[in-house]
Amino acid sequence: MKIDLDQAYGPLIDGVFETAGAHRSFAAVDPATGQHLASIRACDEADVDRAVTAAQQAGPAWRALGQQARARLIARLADAIELHGERLARIDAHDVGRCISEVRKDYQTAVRHYRYFAAVIMAHEDSAREIDGGYAIARREPLGVCGQIIPWNAPAIMAAFKLAPALVAGNTVVLKPDENASLSTLELGKLINAIFPAGVVNLVTGQGEVAGAALSQHPAVRKLSFTGSTEVGRIVAGVAAQRLVPATLELGGKSANIVFPDIDDLDAVVDNATFAAIHNNGQSCLAGTRLFVHADIFEAFKQKLVASFQRVRVGSPQDENARVSCLVNARQGQKVLDYINLGIAEGAELLAGGGRAEVAGCEHGFFIEPTLLLADNGMRICQEEIFGPVLSLIVWDDYETLIAQANDTQYGLAAGIYTSNLRHAMDTASRLEAGSVWINRYSNITDGTAFGGYKNSGIGREFCRETLNAYTQVKTITVQAQVPDSWFAPL
Numbered sequence: 212m213k214i215d216l217d218q219a220y221g222p223l224i225d226g227v228f229e230t231a232g233a234h235r236s237f238a239a240v241d242p243a244t245g246q247h248l249a250s251i252r253a254c255d256e257a258d259v260d261r262a263v264t265a266a267q268q269a270g271p272a273w274r275a276l277g278q279q280a281r282a283r284l285i286a287r288l289a290d291a292i293e294l295h296g297e298r299l300a301r302i303d304a305h306d307v308g309r310c311i312s313e314v315r316k317d318y319q320t321a322v323r324h325y326r327y328f329a330a331v332i333m334a335h336e337d338s339a340r341e342i343d344g345g346y347a348i349a350r351r352e353p354l355g356v357c358g359q360i361i362p363w364n365a366p367a368i369m370a371a372f373k374l375a376p377a378l379v380a381g382n383t384v385v386l387k388p389d390e391n392a393s394l395s396t397l398e399l400g401k402l403i404n405a406i407f408p409a410g411v412v413n414l415v416t417g418q419g420e421v422a423g424a425a426l427s428q429h430p431a432v433r434k435l436s437f438t439g440s441t442e443v444g445r446i447v448a449g450v451a452a453q454r455l456v457p458a459t460l461e462l463g464g465k466s467a468n469i470v471f472p473d474i475d476d477l478d479a480v481v482d483n484a485t486f487a488a489i490h491n492n493g494q495s496c497l498a499g500t501r502l503f504v505h506a507d508i509f510e511a512f513k514q515k516l517v518a519s520f521q522r523v524r525v526g527s528p529q530d531e532n533a534r535v536s537c538l539v540n541a542r543q544g545q546k547v548l549d550y551i552n553l554g555i556a557e558g559a560e561l562l563a564g565g566g567r568a569e570v571a572g573c574e575h576g577f578f579i580e581p582t583l584l585l586a587d588n589g590m591r592i593c594q595e596e597i598f599g600p601v602l603s604l605i606v607w608d609d610y611e612t613l614i615a616q617a618n619d620t621q622y623g624l625a626a627g628i629y630t631s632n633l634r635h636a637m638d639t640a641s642r643l644e645a646g647s648v649w650i651n652r653y654s655n656i657t658d659g660t661a662f663g664g665y666k667n668s669g670i671g672r673e674f675c676r677e678t679l680n681a682y683t684q685v686k687t688i689t690v691q692a693q694v695p696d697s698w699f700a701p702l
């Protein structure tokens with residue numbers, strides 16, 4: 212299917228897409244084929260300033276519109292994305308290199324997410340309580356202009372996680388997509404522009420160090436929300452601390468996936484653990500990249516896991532049956548290969564994959580074979596985020612050592628457990644330092660279930676009702692029936 216794109220894209224500021232002019236631009240390139248897709252404006256501080264000003268000016272009317280009207284518009288956006296979802300998914304498959312079957316699901320998730328927040332805002336009620344001779348009302352008010360910065364790995368979901376809660380709560384937004392994956396967000400901007408008043412959602416394109424930094428540092432931005440690496444998350448957190456604005460940070464992960472010897476169905480667990488590690492080409496913050504398998508079933512499990520990895524179809528992003536596709540760019544591909552070699556140099560045993568795969572018609576692309584390494588938890592490949600289709604397999608037999616190792620990482624985003632013993636499941640879930648623990652089904656995420664990190668995986672929760680608290684602040688209003696007796700009266 213051919214996708215029609217504009218030749219040039221620019222920021223969306225105050226309801227206008229700005230593409231004209233002699234500005235610096237960068238290329239959007241299909242990582243699989245090397246095809247030039249479009250050129251995109253690299254916004255500078257002045258562009259960001261105009262976008263923030265537009266958001267600031269649109270704020271009062273957007274807030275005054277009221278919850279119900281705002282929720283209706285978010286629901287309309289969900290309908291529009293549903294209608295155009297196939298096209299948007301095709302754009303992402305071309306722009307990011309991920310399998311079309313996966314990015315299609317991203318849009319289904321995004322649609323549900325907008326609908327969830329359109330609904331849940333109606334139950335996000337203010338509270339009131341009686342005080343002596345009157346009432347105290349706790350009213351949640353929007354924060355103002357939100358500066359939102361997202362990564363490239365799942366543009367549909369990342370944009371939905373940011374926009375939906377911020378907008379229903381009455382904030383206006385300046386969002387910066389990643390420079391490796393801006394096209395679908397810009398096309399989403401066209402849908403937004405047809406539904407929302409000008410200035411409510413503004414998009415700034417460009418480099419993180421320029422446009423992203425200018426956005427986070429802008430004095431009129433009252434809330435920061437960042438998804439990306441822990442390294443850049445620290446920079447954004449530092450800016451937020453200096454500026455005394457709240458920041459939601461969704462950062463990296465190195466999640467443990469734990470298999471007990473009492474599992475009922477070994478094949479099903481092997482299958483789910485394969486998915487956990489290498490879905491999204493392994494370019495997923497929540498990937499289960501450290502697989503701890505109990506010694507009693509280790510040999511049988513290992514054999515089936517190797518076969519499972521070898522069975523994975525690596526193919527073009529447009530191939531409906533591919534399960535692993537092209538990494539986002541050559542730099543990321545080389546980084547993943549370097550990690551594989553580092554692991555082998557550290558003493559890990561290569562059990563499957565390990566190299567670059569060739570895909571006909573996509574010779575430009577960096578495809579990595581699904582790679583399985585028998586490793587120790589202390590190795591760098593088990594401590595650092597690789598962001599590619601690479602799984603470290605680790606054997607365990609002592610439960611306390613298992614728990615210590617599972618928690619022995621700077622990250623704490625997610626974890627998986629497979630067992631048929633409810634007690635093992637619940638005890639282990641409570642001891643793992645992770646924001647999400649999935650028992651018997653990895654990545655079991657549903658709207659309304661909080662998602663976010665412990666430790667260096669972030670601060671705050673998205674995907675849930677609680678997120679609305681992060682996009683609002685409480686104003687206490689007290690009401691008395693009458694003015695008190697004179698202050699000068701004898702006490």
Ligand code: NAD
Nearest residue numbers: 361362363389419420423424439440443461462463464496
């Ligand atoms: P990144 O941190 O390099 O970039 C993320 C965004 O930050 C981009 O838009 C980039 O332009 C911008 N940026 C870069 N430097 C900046 C600066 N100095 N100031 C402001 N903005 C700046 O991350 P990435 O490589 O694009 O994404 C992969 C990372 O994202 C991984 O670590 C992954 O785990 C993480 N991630 C986390 C979640 C989550 O929910 N926890 C979800 C998806 C991805």
